[in-house]
Amino acid sequence: MFVRWSAAIAAAILLSSPALLQSASAADKPTDPQIAHIAYTAGVIDINAAKQAQKKAKSKDVKAFAEDMLRDHEAVNKQALALVKKLNVTPEDNDTSKALSKQASDKLAELDKLSGAAFDKAYVANEVAYHKQVNGALETQLIPSASNAELKSLLQTGLKIFQGHQQHAEHVATELK
């Protein structure tokens, strides 16, 4: 049941195809503990990417962007941890989280080989793509599937802030060209 949904989402994530994301909505919904795990994992991924960028980025704008990512994603994840504790929910690992983590560690390794302006461009391009992907999943899957009102509200705040990140990343990407 969930396997079917998560396999579809995992495929969608790997292919970054909005069409696949939508077709997945026909499948069964992820549970709140799974949603919490996916959201938290997605945050950790961007925090790790930002930490890498802080070390490697050359452009002042890219460094500032990475700092913003670190600050906001840490704030959201801190809030998420406080919420699961309050609700007495244990986040549950799942195929979507695993697919996200795998994709992210491959990306980290790929970016690690780059330096200077090439790194800056690749990092920002990936931030644009990654936020698009996560925002798409939040909008079409995670928010509609969340049953707890507080979890739903936290995801909605997350979506709002991540949409801002996407715009910011797109802006930085244009500046780098």
Place this chain on the structure above:
Amino acid sequence: MSGRLFSLPLALVCAAMVVPAHAATIEITMENLVISPAEISAKVGDTVNWVNKDVFAHTATAKNGDFDVTLPPKKSATSVLKKAGTVEYYCRYHPNMKATLKIEP
């Protein structure tokens, strides 16, 4: 005698007039990535109490450089308005958060 009794309250009234009698405190809140009110009027000498209700850090940054207040998560700060004008300001971290402050002389 009666003259002296009269002069004390009068002096107090005069002192109150020298110090702007209308100096007020206005509150501007940042919550869920929205600044409210989005537009507000105040006067030179008024105090703004900036309240950040979010878990995110915000700033109130004037486009014309008149002020740049940093607000850590769940904290507030105050600033006194010193110059008249219509000031557009935003959050440097979340530029979608925008508002206007009309400062009358």
